[in-house]
Amino acid sequence: MIIQWILVFGLGLSLIYSVLQRGKSRLVRYPIAITSIAGIYFVLFPSQTNSIAQWMGVGRGADLVLYCWIVISLVVSVNLQFRILSLQETTTELTRELALRSPREPRKNPGLADAEVESAPPQVRSTP
Amino acid sequence: MSDPHQSQQHNTVGTRLWIVIPAFNEGAVIRDVISGVRQRFPNVVLVDDCSSDETGTMALQAGAVVLRHPVNLGQGAALQTGMRYALARGADYIVTFDADGQHQVEDIPVLIERQRETGADVIVGSRFLGSARGLPPLRRVVLKTAVLFMRLSSGVPMTDAHNGFRLFTRKAAGKIRIRQNRMAHASEIVEQIGALRLSVAEAPVTIIYTERSLRKGQRLGNAFNIVWDMIVARMRK
Numbered sequence: 001m002i003i004q005w006i007l008v009f010g011l012g013l014s015l016i017y018s019v020l021q022r023g024k025s026r027l028v029r030y031p032i033a034i035t036s037i038a039g040i041y042f043v044l045f046p047s048q049t050n051s052i053a054q055w056m057g058v059g060r061g062a063d064l065v066l067y068c069w070i071v072i073s074l075v076v077s078v079n080l081q082f083r084i085l086s087l088q089e090t091t092t093e094l095t096r097e098l099a100l101r102s103p104r105e106p107r108k109n110p111g112l113a114d115a116e117v118e119s120a121p122p123q124v125r126s127t128p
Numbered sequence: 129m130s131d132p133h134q135s136q137q138h139n140t141v142g143t144r145l146w147i148v149i150p151a152f153n154e155g156a157v158i159r160d161v162i163s164g165v166r167q168r169f170p171n172v173v174l175v176d177d178c179s180s181d182e183t184g185t186m187a188l189q190a191g192a193v194v195l196r197h198p199v200n201l202g203q204g205a206a207l208q209t210g211m212r213y214a215l216a217r218g219a220d221y222i223v224t225f226d227a228d229g230q231h232q233v234e235d236i237p238v239l240i241e242r243q244r245e246t247g248a249d250v251i252v253g254s255r256f257l258g259s260a261r262g263l264p265p266l267r268r269v270v271l272k273t274a275v276l277f278m279r280l281s282s283g284v285p286m287t288d289a290h291n292g293f294r295l296f297t298r299k300a301a302g303k304i305r306i307r308q309n310r311m312a313h314a315s316e317i318v319e320q321i322g323a324l325r326l327s328v329a330e331a332p333v334t335i336i337y338t339e340r341s342l343r344k345g346q347r348l349g350n351a352f353n354i355v356w357d358m359i360v361a362r363m364r365k
Contacts, residue, residue: 027363081360092201092309096209099175099195103213104184106191 004043007065011039014072021079028079032072039068144221145240146171146214149192150206151227155181156340162190164233165225173213174227175206183227203292204313208306215301222296228340231293235333239295242331249300249326252286253293258332270351278315282322286330290314293333300326311350312357 018032042049042065049061058064147169151158158174165172174187178200188194195209207224214222223239225231235258239251255263256272263271271290278289292314296304303324308316321328 078363085360088309089307091199092205095197095199095201096205096212099197099209100213100216102196103173104188104194104196106188106193 007043008040011036011043011068014076015040017076028075028082031075035068035071035075039065039072042068144171144217144219145169146173146217146219146222147236148207148210148214148222148224149174149187149227150177150203150210150224151175151179151183151187152177152200152203152206153179153181153183154227155179155183155186157229158183158227159186159190161225161227161229162187162192165236166191168233169223169236171214171217171219173210173217175210175213177201177203177206202309202313203311204306204316205309207313211296211301211304211306215298219301220298222298222301224292224294224296226292228338230335230337232334232336235293235331238333239293239331242329243295243297246329247327248329249297250321250328251295252288252328252330253291253333253335254286254288254330255291255333255335256287257330258334260335260337262337263335264337274315274351278318282315282319284318284322284328286318286328288330289318291333291335293335295331308357308361310353310357312354312361315354315358316361 014032015036018029018036021029021032042052042061046061049064053059053061053064056064058067147165149162149165149172151174154161162172162174170191172192174184174192174194176184176187176194176196178197184194184196193213195213197206197209210224211222221240221243223236225236231253235253239253242248242251256275260268271288275287275289279285294317300321303326304317304320306313306316320326
């Protein structure tokens with residue numbers, strides 16, 4: 001059936017995605033890999049899937065595939081959330097570096113003692 | 129050292145003290161806040177978190193060094209920027225101070241004195257040891273709940289975990305790294321104090337809530353955002 005091949009193709013893509021996530025969070029990689037493989041199996045062997053589904057308490061095999069898909073989507077969105085956060089950290093570092101490179105010093109600074117104020121902006125080391 | 133008062137202050141502190149003030153759209157009050165601080169403590173750095181008003185210019189006129197974030201990042205990020213600047217300027221002590229006028233300049237020496245007494249790495253101002261004028265009852269309940277939560281999760285015994293009025297020694301400021309850009313940084317700092325095994329003590333401070341500061345300050349709904357940010361941060365570890 002055509003639908004089988006479409007589904008296998010989609011699940012295959014998510015299996016490749018999980019392999020490409022090597023070196024990233026294990027929380028993301030393994031669940032996607034396992035659910036993708038299980039999903040492919042379910043799609044290719046519908047009759048066995050039906051009995052597994054009934055054994056697990058899910059009415060039809062097709063529903064089981066759907067549930068696998070939902071799990072994959074959830075894990076992928078968690079992964080995306082993490083990526084957004086690390087992008088945000090990069091933006092923060094950049095912004096901070098820009099701010100630190102151009103401090104505006106008050107022109108007259110009677111309060112600040114000595115030449116400290118007049119001196120050139122300090123070289124701020126980046127965080128280790 | 130033309131001003132005798134300052135050299136005396138310098139002697140009292142004995143070392144270099146920098147006041148770090150994160151600010152976002154505080155143009156209405158920032159000049160008074162900075163002038164007040166600078167009457168006693170000359171080294172003030174204001175981190176303008178991309179305000180759309182005149183906050184930066186006002187602060188500069190009042191005599192603060194002004195750093196401007198080209199994009200708005202949040203209070204935690206602004207604090208970290210200010211602390212890094214102060215460290216680069218050779219600060220031995222860093223005091224973080226709110227821009228909205230809630231904190232009192234007279235309390236800064238209280239923090240310094242407490243550091244001297246205890247030798248702690250971090251001194252945290254506590255409104256519950258001191259006083260919180262104009263604090264709405266519901267907010268008191270939320271703050272107290274947060275304190276209890278922090279005590280349980282970080283193991284650091286504190287009476288007020290979410291106060292922006294703190295003193296860091298150079299050592300502590302160099303170790304602490306605020307990664308929570310938004311408001312969860314208060315809890316993050318407490319967690320790091322626990323994790324880095326820094327010593328901490330509290331000092332009583334007075335916080336005066338005005339209608340303006342309450343309007344601009346944290347909404348209660350934000351408590352959920354804070355908890356969410358913390359959960360995500362834990363999952364990433």
